[in-house]
Amino acid sequence: MAIRISLSWFVVLVFPVLLACASAARGPQVQTHKTYNVAIKGFKFVPDKLEVNAGDTITWKNEDIVPHIVTGDKLKSKSMDQGESWTYTAKRKGDFPYNCRFHPTMRGALIVH
Amino acid sequence: MLKTQQIALAAAMLLSVTGLGGRISFAADGPTDPQIVGIVLAADQIDIDYGKIALSKSKNKQVREFANRMVTDHSAVQENVIALADKLGVKAEDSPTSSSLKSGAADITQKLKELRGKEFDKFYIDNEVTYHKNVTDAVDAVLIPSAQNGELKAALQAAQPLFLKHLEHARSVQSGTGESMSH
Numbered sequence A: 001m002a003i004r005i006s007l008s009w010f011v012v013l014v015f016p017v018l019l020a021c022a023s024a025a026r027g028p029q030v031q032t033h034k035t036y037n038v039a040i041k042g043f044k045f046v047p048d049k050l051e052v053n054a055g056d057t058i059t060w061k062n063e064d065i066v067p068h069i070v071t072g073d074k075l076k077s078k079s080m081d082q083g084e085s086w087t088y089t090a091k092r093k094g095d096f097p098y099n100c101r102f103h104p105t106m107r108g109a110l111i112v113h
Numbered sequence B: 001m002l003k004t005q006q007i008a009l010a011a012a013m014l015l016s017v018t019g020l021g022g023r024i025s026f027a028a029d030g031p032t033d034p035q036i037v038g039i040v041l042a043a044d045q046i047d048i049d050y051g052k053i054a055l056s057k058s059k060n061k062q063v064r065e066f067a068n069r070m071v072t073d074h075s076a077v078q079e080n081v082i083a084l085a086d087k088l089g090v091k092a093e094d095s096p097t098s099s100s101l102k103s104g105a106a107d108i109t110q111k112l113k114e115l116r117g118k119e120f121d122k123f124y125i126d127n128e129v130t131y132h133k134n135v136t137d138a139v140d141a142v143l144i145p146s147a148q149n150g151e152l153k154a155a156l157q158a159a160q161p162l163f164l165k166h167l168e169h170a171r172s173v174q175s176g177t178g179e180s181m182s183h
Helices: A002-026 B003-018 B033-057 B061-086 B098-114 B117-146 B150-175
Strands: A035-041 A044-046 A049-052 A055-060 A085-089 A094-100 A103-112
Touching: A035 A049, A044 A103, A103 B150, B003 B150, B033 B061, B033 B098, B033 B117, B061 B117, B061 B150, B098 B117, B117 B150
Parallel strands: A035 A055, A049 A103
Antiparallel strands: A035 A044, A055 A085, A094 A103
8 A cells, every 4th residue: 555655746746756857957959950962073063952941061072183163142151172171051041042153153042941 | 897997087187177267277188196196285285375364464363273273184185195105105296287277376476465454355265166076076086096006095085074163163264254254
């Protein structure tokens, strides 16, 4: 009888308290952000269209033998020689078309949700 | 069979890749690897030189950006071709094709030096369109099929998108000739 009472009290009172403490220890839920890669090769952005969430990080890497650059209204990289890269964290939602200003017919699009 | 195809392609190229941008003609048996290296280096250098003339003469923003890009990109190609040739132990050789490229370029260079203003811009861009069209055709139809060394063939295949992008870029500047070309 005594054991049953103790077990009931544990379930009703103690267990929820422990659960609450465990949740508090974990802290507020942290949203995880992803990282994406865009290769610049064969005079193309690969992939040429990329959809990400705000907070995600995108890295463009130039694999061609000539310099390339990422240029758009909101995207402005440095000039990248072969093997160099540029990383951008998407903060604002929207559609961001871009091209390589050096080779204007190279086009890509970043869509941030 | 392959040789026959190459001869046919070379014969076709002899007819098809002549024009304003510099004559590109090939011997019927196709170029050797050292000759291919010589042709690519000559073709690159010619376009670098055209670009430098344009940078010294043109005031048009689109033309200057294009010319600057030609100098930068073809210089990078030159460096890579020289490095690859060194690695492969291939020494660039002159050929009737590289000689004809150079003699054609001498005529174009003379004309570029004579022209001024909008006439210069138009001639330069028109020539760049034709030149890159001829080069891309030659790379596709003759140089890649003729290359014997696998790495040289792969390098030519990898460089082809560059020439095609330059051709697209030149055409886009060409289509803007007139209203949008301000001085």
